[in-house]
Amino acid sequence: MFWHPFNQAKDGLTGIINRDEIGKVHQETTYADNIVSAETVVEFQDLSVQILDYPQEAYAGNPVTVKAKVFNSTGKMVVTKLVWKVNGSVIKEIPNFDIISEYESAVTFNMPNSTANVTVEVNPDHNAPPDEASWENNIDSCSISRLAEPNAPFEDSCLEVGIQAPASVDYWKNIDFTVVVKTFVPPPPPGGYHYTVPVSLDVNTSGGYVTTLYNTVDGSMNNVENTISEHRSYAAPSVGWSTVTLSFTQPGLGIKGQEHHFTIEAMARMEDKTAGTLKRF
Missing domain, CATH: 2.60.40.10 (Immunoglobulins)
Structure with missing residues (x-):
């Protein structure tokens, strides 16, 4: 018998013998012992990331900082990868990102001359660990709008x-x-x-x-x-x-x-x- 638990905190296993005869008269002395059940605690792994803080807009060329928090459902040490991207280009990569329960990460870059689409992803290769409960929460993103330069009158020194x-x-x-x-x-x-x-x-x-x-x-x-x-x-x-x-x-x-x-x-x-x-x- 093979059993694959669901991604939940607790799961159960039930075994039944002669299932079709249960409830019929005079077939067995008792059917009470035809069913046996056991409950077990299931420990599943799931990494997730959430962007916490970022500016809504910035001037081109000015430094911009985005902060995020990474979560580990097991509370046990996991060594994985964390990648930050701006408009699809990697600007920060941590190949050996150690996390036990939760850990904050941040990235600072100069605002481009366009909207900045920032993404952060934990375990992007899906191999550390390879069997997470969900992959959808491994990535989060935000957008920062570029402010137009003010048309102020020229001022000389x-x-x-x-x-x-x-x-x-x-x-x-x-x-x-x-x-x-x-x-x-x-x-x-x-x-x-x-x-x-x-x-x-x-x-x-x-x-x-x-x-x-x-x-x-x-x-x-x-x-x-x-x-x-x-x-x-x-x-x-x-x-x-x-x-x-x-x-x-x-x-x-x-x-x-x-x-x-x-x-x-x-x-x-x-x-x-x-x-x-x-x-x-």
Whole structure:
């Protein structure tokens, strides 16, 4: 006798002898022992997968993540294969996917320039194990729509520079001043990633002298030029307008007995933009 159990938690087997004579009179002493039944617990294997989370839509080129959970009905270790596909092309394959009861898996890819049809399949070759209760639940899928790029007006980057310094300082006193750099870096489209743009700044002073030697007898003096030349750089974020204030110090200046002036020059560069300003003190 061969018996093939059904795919259910419990099944039974019944054996009957002389079935056609049961119920007839005077044929056997008793028919009660002509039937014997036994119930057994059936353990069947079934793997399944279910997509849990994914975005409904995304911009082309942006990263997209899809999450799924794989289930094993037996609760015993199974080594099988798991395959992720986008529009029919394999983007992730795990040839030795270990699962006992349930396990989450995820895949990340760049959104194509079309709808993304994502599928995930466990045991695609139907051989690990080869005798699952059902093959229909071994695969799940979802679709992600491509968002159209917004027709926003073109925005170009902008660059401005300004100098802030005291109107006057005492003889030989250090001069603290600041250079204010304002940048406009266009923000990314909705759903896009922010970026930065390098900005460089060169600050130079000129015409500044300091008296290092003075002859009180004949009034002669030795005046030495005292200037600075500094280079700074930073990254401007893509948030529209932003402001960065940079501090500088000009060592003390002054020609004995004279009113003295010097010049600050600031020149900033960002991409193909250049902005500069001069200020005389």
